[in-house]
Amino acid sequence: MLTARTVLLLVVLLTLSPCSDAAPYTPAECCFDHLKGPLRLDNLVGFYSTPRECFLPAVVFETKKGAKVCANPEDNWVKRAVRMLKKKQGFHAP
Numbered sequence: 001m002l003t004a005r006t007v008l009l010l011v012v013l014l015t016l017s018p019c020s021d022a023a024p025y026t027p028a029e030c031c032f033d034h035l036k037g038p039l040r041l042d043n044l045v046g047f048y049s050t051p052r053e054c055f056l057p058a059v060v061f062e063t064k065k066g067a068k069v070c071a072n073p074e075d076n077w078v079k080r081a082v083r084m085l086k087k088k089q090g091f092h093a094p
Helices: 004-016 076-088
Strands: 044-049 059-063 068-071
Touching: 044 076, 059 076, 068 076
Parallel strands: none
Antiparallel strands: 044 059, 059 068
16 A cells, blocks of 8 residues: 555656646747848858747858858848858759
């Protein structure tokens, strides 16, 4: 027979243990600020957009040195850089 103390300990542990299927979805990567000025286009090697669940929409540029930089997708230089990178990678920009 389990003692009241053991039962209480089990209830507390089960209550505090995280349940992966009960936890809300959290994006893996979000930006909290945008770069203030433009980057040199020849330093960029790739890009991707942050997930829609992020509070601040952003384009993340990857540089030749491996840095990741958040930029405002509405800025003209960002749109130009995305077009250039798509063209460089063989995609056709809309």
